[in-house]
Amino acid sequence: xxxxxxxxxxxxxxxxxxRGEDTLEGTHRGHFALRFHLHPxxxxxxxxxxxxxxxxxxxxxxxxxxxxxGRLELAESVYLGRSGEMWRSSQIVVSGPLTxxxxxxRWALKxxxxx
Numbered sequence: 001x002x003x004x005x006x007x008x009x010x011x012x013x014x015x016x017x018x019r020g021e022d023t024l025e026g027t028h029r030g031h032f033a034l035r036f037h038l039h040p041x042x043x044x045x046x047x048x049x050x051x052x053x054x055x056x057x058x059x060x061x062x063x064x065x066x067x068x069x070g071r072l073e074l075a076e077s078v079y080l081g082r083s084g085e086m087w088r089s090s091q092i093v094v095s096g097p098l099t100x101x102x103x104x105x106r107w108a109l110k111x112x113x114x115x
Contacts, residue, residue, distance in 0.1 A: 016111035024103045032103055034070065036092040040079045044090050046072060053092050054112065062113040069105035070096035 022034050038044060043056040053072055055063040065072075077091035094105050 016114070018109040020107050020109075022105045022107075024098065026102055027100045028098050029100050030098050032070070032096060032098055034094040034105055035075075035077075036065070036094075037077050037079070038090050038092070040087040040089040042090070044074060044092065046074060060113070061111065063109055064112040065092060065107060065109050067094045067105055067107040069103060070094035 024032055038055070041058045045054050045056075046052075047054060050072060052064050052066045053074070055065065057063070071094065073093045073095065075091050075093050077089045079087040079089040081087060094107065096103060096105075
C-alpha cells in the first residue's frame with residue numbers, strides 16, 4: 001500500500017472540495033477495503049443509485065463522498081472518545097477485487113448543501 005495522496009480546492013477558504021487517491025501496489029490477489037471512519041454524530045446514507053454517500057453533520061452541513069475504483073458500502077464502527085469510552089458509529093467502506101495488478105481508488109469529498 002502506498003500513502004494516501006490528497007488535494008483540496010486551494011481557491012476556497014472553506015475547503016469544501018477535498019480529493020484523494022489511494023493506490024495499492026503489488027501482485028496480491030483477493031479483495032481490498034478502504035475505510036473512512038466517522039464521528040458518531042455524523043448521519044450517513046448511501047444515495048439510491050449507490051454512486052455516493054451523503055454525510056449529514058449536526059451543524060446542518062451536508063457532504064457527498066464519491067469514489068471510483070471500488071464499491072461504496074456502509075458498515076458499523078466504533079469511536080473512541082476523549083474519555084476512552086466506546087461509541088457506536090459508522091464507516092464508509094470502498095472495496096473491490098485485487099487481480100494481481102494492484103488497484104487505484106480515487107475519491108472526492110464535496111460540500112453538498114450549497115447551490
